[in-house]
Amino acid sequence: MxxxxxxxxxxxxxxxxxxxxxxxxxxxxxxxxxxxxxxxxxxxxxxxxxxxxxxxxxxxxxxxxxxxxxxxxxxxxxxxxxxxxxxxxxxxxxxxxxxxxxxxxxDEELTTNIVYRRGRVHLHHGAPGDALAYFQRGALSPLASSIMYANEAWAYARQSRAAEAVRALGKAQDEFARADRTHPPDWARFHDETDLTAMIGTVHAELGDTRNAIPALTRAIENFGPTMARSWTFCLISLATCHFVDGDVDQGLAIGTQAVTAAEGLRSERTWDRMRTVEHLAASRGVELLARRHPQPFEE
Structure with missing residues (x-):
């Protein structure tokens, strides 16, 4: 090749x-x-x-x-x-x-995708309000709108604004149902049914709604193929977190250990950043996830 x-x-x-x-x-x-x-x-x-x-x-x-x-x-x-x-x-x-x-x-469609990705940087680094400003920019196509609404829901969930998060999730699902997914642009191809399901699970997990989060995350984990290994790992981390929140230590530890193993096969600092939450929850339940990580890359 x-x-x-x-x-x-x-x-x-x-x-x-x-x-x-x-x-x-x-x-x-x-x-x-x-x-x-x-x-x-x-x-x-x-x-x-x-x-x-x-x-x-x-x-x-x-x-x-x-x-x-x-x-x-x-x-x-x-x-x-x-x-x-x-x-x-x-x-x-x-x-x-x-x-x-x-x-x-x-190129309006590509601009929307770039704006979404910049918003994700803010969301990841603890600024959901700034992220919302990007996610609420609007989009021309239903597929792009679905991406924006799903991430808007996540930002609302980070702010504990549950009603607005659930409302935005509903809009993401509605827009996805309207979208023509026959020939999506390459930068939006990731947003398929499995990705949307993962986002639904992630948002509910962020809200502490494990009853709705666990089934969605489980379906996403079952359906993500090896070509989406990082997204699969993110879902494992969120699912382990849900089980620890519910007090199901054995299941949390089993899935958390699986997440650590998966993360070790990636070179993704974001993955290890997200792992911290489940590590802290595990420690609070008296168990330890033996997470190893790659060295922090040099900042340009």
């Missing part, structure tokens, strides 16, 4: 649609690596792509080619921001998301 980190420079001062398609294919391949193995595995390869993408931008191109190229470069920065975030490099994440927004000014 070709190395997804390799991307040859343009052969001439003028590029065509095939050059853009190759860049898109490279971004798609690296995004798959991120989902399965974590941003720490592929972030450097994504950043290397940006150098070649800049060469493409400096070449001559027909207007339709340049229009699509700008979106491709924006999405490459979008992925660089996401993998930086997953690697614990928040400053680099913001830098790449800002660049992505600059290049995507003509």
């Amino acid at each position: 070709a190395d997804p980190a390799y991307f040859p420079p343009p052969h001439s001062a003028r590029i065509g649609m095939s050059d853009v398609e190759q860049l898109e294919a490279q971004t798609r391949a690296l995004r798959s690596v991120d989902y399965q193995f974590g941003g720490g595995v592929c972030r450097d390869a994504v950043v290397v792509r940006i150098y070649w993408a800049q060469q493409l931008l400096s070449a001559e191109a027909a207007e339709p080619v340049r229009h699509r190229l700008l979106s491709a470069v924006a999405d490459l920065h979008n992925l660089a921001g996401w993998t930086s975030f997953d690697s614990g490099q928040v400053g680099a994440a913001y830098h790449h998301f800002d660049r992505a927004l600059e290049y995507a000014r003509h």
Whole structure:
């Protein structure tokens, strides 16, 4: 299989649609690596792509080619921001998301996705109010709206605003039902029925509603395939947390141990950040999760 980190420079001062398609294919391949193995595995390869993408931008191109190229470069920065975030490099994440927004000014759907991902950085780092400002931006397509509403629900749950969280979840489900999922853009392809189920479970877990969280998280865990290993691990962490909250120590420990094993197969700082909650709950119940982790990556 070709190395997804390799991307040859343009052969001439003028590029065509095939050059853009190759860049898109490279971004798609690296995004798959991120989902399965974590941003720490592929972030450097994504950043290397940006150098070649800049060469493409400096070449001559027909207007339709340049229009699509700008979106491709924006999405490459979008992925660089996401993998930086997953690697614990928040400053680099913001830098790449800002660049992505600059290049995507003509592409409303991609802009919405970049805004969503930037909001997730705020949510992860304890600023749900700031995250809400991003998630409430609005979206054109039902699929993008579903993503935004699901994350809006999560932010409300972080603020213990249960009624608003449940209402936003309902809107996410309604928009998802309306969406044409036949050919989703690559950056939104992750949001399928399993991802929505995982979000439902995550929001209810955040609210302490384990009765609704546990069935949803269990279904998501059953349905996530190996290509979505990080999302699967996140669900294991949330499910273990629910069992500890319910006082089911044996089940919490069994699933928590499974989550630790899964996390060790990833290079994702976010995964270990989320693991802290279940570790603290386990300790409060008198048990210990023997979690090991990769060294903290160097911040740019």
